[in-house]
Structure formats: structure tokens, C-alpha cells
Amino acid sequence: MVETKIWTAEELPDAVKALKRGALVSFPTETVYGLGADAYNERAVGKVYTAKGRPSDNPLIVHVADVEQVSDFAQVNEWAKTLMATFWPGPMTMILPVVPGVLSKTVTGGLDTVAVRLPANDLTRDLIRQVGSPLVGPSANTSGRPSPTLAKHVYHDLHGKIAGVLDDGPTKIGVESTVIDLSTDMPTVLRPGWITPEAIEEALGRSVMSQSRVLDPSEAPKAPGMKYRHYAPDKAVYMVGDDEWTQAIVWAQDQLSPVGLMLPNALIAKHQLAGMDFVWSLGDDARSAAANLFAGLRYFDDQKEVQTILVASMPAQSENAAYNNRLGKASGGHFASELWTD
Ligand code: TXA
Numbered sequence: 305m306v307e308t309k310i311w312t313a314e315e316l317p318d319a320v321k322a323l324k325r326g327a328l329v330s331f332p333t334e335t336v337y338g339l340g341a342d343a344y345n346e347r348a349v350g351k352v353y354t355a356k357g358r359p360s361d362n363p364l365i366v367h368v369a370d371v372e373q374v375s376d377f378a379q380v381n382e383w384a385k386t387l388m389a390t391f392w393p394g395p396m397t398m399i400l401p402v403v404p405g406v407l408s409k410t411v412t413g414g415l416d417t418v419a420v421r422l423p424a425n426d427l428t429r430d431l432i433r434q435v436g437s438p439l440v441g442p443s444a445n446t447s448g449r450p451s452p453t454l455a456k457h458v459y460h461d462l463h464g465k466i467a468g469v470l471d472d473g474p475t476k477i478g479v480e481s482t483v484i485d486l487s488t489d490m491p492t493v494l495r496p497g498w499i500t501p502e503a504i505e506e507a508l509g510r511s512v513m514s515q516s517r518v519l520d521p522s523e524a525p526k527a528p529g530m531k532y533r534h535y536a537p538d539k540a541v542y543m544v545g546d547d548e549w550t551q552a553i554v555w556a557q558d559q560l561s562p563v564g565l566m567l568p569n570a571l572i573a574k575h576q577l578a579g580m581d582f583v584w585s586l587g588d589d590a591r592s593a594a595a596n597l598f599a600g601l602r603y604f605d606d607q608k609e610v611q612t613i614l615v616a617s618m619p620a621q622s623e624n625a626a627y628n629n630r631l632g633k634a635s636g637g638h639f640a641s642e643l644w645t646d
Pocket residue numbers: 333335336337338339362363364365397399412415417418419421423441442443444479480481483494495526527528529530
């Protein structure tokens with residue numbers, strides 16, 4: 305059992321030292337907090353799987369401090385160059401052919417490709433630069449739980465298992481990066497994120513495929529991580545469509561234990577829920593909803609009396625895809641309408 309520290313920006317040297325000696329350190333990014341280990345230290349990378357309880361067939365993203373670092377272990381093609389110039393540093397992970405013999409199987413899951421990302425967080429880029437190696441970084445949650453958007457979420461899940469958390473306040477985007485596979489002759493979005501397929505098409509000047517659905521566990525998924533139930537708190541989560549809130553609120557008021565409600569400000573106003581207990585605001589738009597989703601799920605998870613959480617789903621538009629995808633997984637695909645029809 306290690307004592308897990310919460311480090312400020314001034315304590316960066318402590319985080320650097322810990323990573324250099326092969327310990328685990330959680331780092332901030334613009335999306336969610338990552339669980340860092342030296343990507344060139346196989347033993348350290350192995351500890352990431354143990355700490356998270358992550359299945360060993362689910363490969364990790366390698367985080368770099370600059371574009372130059374990528375070619376040490378991945379093959380950078382023309383599409384990758386274009387997307388790096390357009391979107392990096394930023395919330396995009398690229399799957400590229402691996403340079404053989406540099407990274408261990410523990411990082412790549414034995415695939416001949418590797419996931420790479422240059423995060424838009426100055427503190428973390430300094431961290432990677434000072435460690436001198438790229439860092440693997442899955443989201444710093446216990447496997448299956450909502451991803452952490454605050455240092456205290458990381459501490460909640462992983463204290464005693466990691467050396468420390470580098471605290472840089474709340475993450476801005478709140479859902480994980482867009483994952484795009486550039487290793488075949490058809491660029492394919494494997495996980496939706498803040499950067500939409502349309503924005504990628506515009507940058508590349510060509511069409512891209514999109515493979516963002518909850519896969520049947522028997523299918524062989526392209527992004528191994530997409531097959532697991534994910535982002536889920538311990539409570540039952542249900543999705544609520546815009547026009548279902550009247551029924552949802554009546555149902556919630558009928559329950560013996562309080563029901564957590566997560567919805568945007570416009571619906572809070574419409575249904576006169578402002579200032580009520582067990583109401584979590586998703587803010588005013590798709591971006592704020594994504595930024596507040598995981599924190600809200602964790603908030604209600606910590607409230608003993610709450611058994612059920614009802615969460616607003618968003619209209620099926622490209623800019624809502626990341627939010628709806630994570631909510632779909634957290635709810636296991638369940639809609640609140642199942643609660644009041646039989
Ligand atoms: O925003 C993010 O991407 C965060 C922050 C910390 O950077 N990281 C993150 O990592 O979400 P993780 O490990 O939770 O998700 C990585 C995803 C998984 O679905 C994994 O299966 C997929 O990327 N992946 C990794 N390597 C791959 C590969 N070679 N081919 C296809 N998918 C891959």
C-alpha cells in the first residue's frame with residue numbers, strides 16, 4: 305500500500321521522479337485524467353493494468369510531449385501529418401502502424417498498431433518532456449467506472465495504488481479523445497469525441513468511416529476497449545428523451561428513495577426543478593453536458609439514498625455523439641420509458 309499524494313504544479317519534480325523510478329502518476333489532460341507510466345518501462349506499464357483492474361487485451365494510448373517523439377515508435381503517414389497539424393495538441397488519438405521492437409506487448413496488446421496522443425495540457429507536456437519518455441495513459445478510473453474529470457475522482461478510485469495525482473483542476477472537455485484509425489486505407493473513427501468526423505473530413509478532404517456503437521462482446525472490436533460496459537456508476541442509469549421528462553419526474557416523485565436527475569438548464573427551468581435536491585445541471589449545451597456527465601454520475605454514486613439516476617439524452621447529431629455514446633454505455637442502453645411501461 306502506497307500513500308497517494310495530490311501534487312500541485314509546483315510539485316511537478318516529485319511526479320517526474322516517481323515516473324522515472326517506475327511508479328504510477330495520474331496526469332491531467334483536456335479530456336479526462338490519465339493514469340501515467342513510462343511507456344518504455346514494461347514493468348511500470350504492467351502495473352497500470354493491475355491498478356485499474358483493466359483486461360490485458362485492451363491496449364493503451366501513448367502520450368507524447370511533441371510531434372517529433374511519435375516517430376520513435378510509430379509510422380507517421382500523410383493523413384497523420386495533416387491531422388497532427390490541424391488538431392494537435394488536442395483531444396484526438398491516432399492509431400498508426402507501430403515501429404517494430406520499440407514498445408512492449410504490454411503497451412500495444414500485441415497489435416501491429418499503436419494509439420498516440422499529444423494532449424493539450426502544458427503541465428502534462430512538461431511532465432512527459434522531463435521524464436524523457438512517452439507515457440501510457442488510460443483514463444485514471446477503476447475499469448468500468450466513469451472516467452475522472454477531477455483529481456479527487458482519481459484519488460477516490462486509485463488511492464493506495466498509485467504514487468500521486470498531478471492536480472490541474474477540472475478537465476475542460478470531460479469525455480475521452482476521438483480515436484481515429486489511420487492504419488488502413490479507410491480512416492475510421494473508433495470512438496466518438498469532441499472532434500467530429502465532419503471536422504476530420506474537412507481537414508483530410510475525404511470521407512471517413514465511423515464505428516461508434518456498443519459492440520456485442522462476441523464481435524471482434526477494432527478498438528478493444530469499446531466492447532466493455534463502461535463509464536458506469538454502481539446505481540441504475542436510464543436515458544430520458546427531451547419529451548419524456550414530464551413522465552420521468554412523475555415517476556421519480558413516486559419512488560420511496562430519491563432519484564438523481566441529470567438534465568440541461570433549459571429542462572430544469574421548464575420543469576421548475578431549479579434549486580431542488582438531487583438535480584444535477586448539465587449546463588447549456590452539448591459541450592457543457594459532456595464536461596459535466598461523469599462528475600454527475602459520480603456525485604449520485606456517492607449518495608447512499610439514491611438508487612436510480614435519470615439522465616437527459618441529446619438529439620442524435622454529430623456534436624452530441626460523444627455524450628450520447630458515453631451515456632449509452634453508462635446506462636447499458638436502457639431508457640427510462642422501460643420504467644413506466646410494461
Ligand atoms: O482522452 C483520452 O483519450 C484519455 C486521456 C487520459 O488521454 N485516455 C483514454 O484512454 O481514454 P483509454 O485507455 O481509456 O482508452 C483508449 C482506447 C481504448 O478503447 C482502446 O481499446 C483503444 O483506445 N486503443 C488503444 N490502442 C489501440 C489500437 N492499437 N487499435 C485500436 N484501438 C486502440
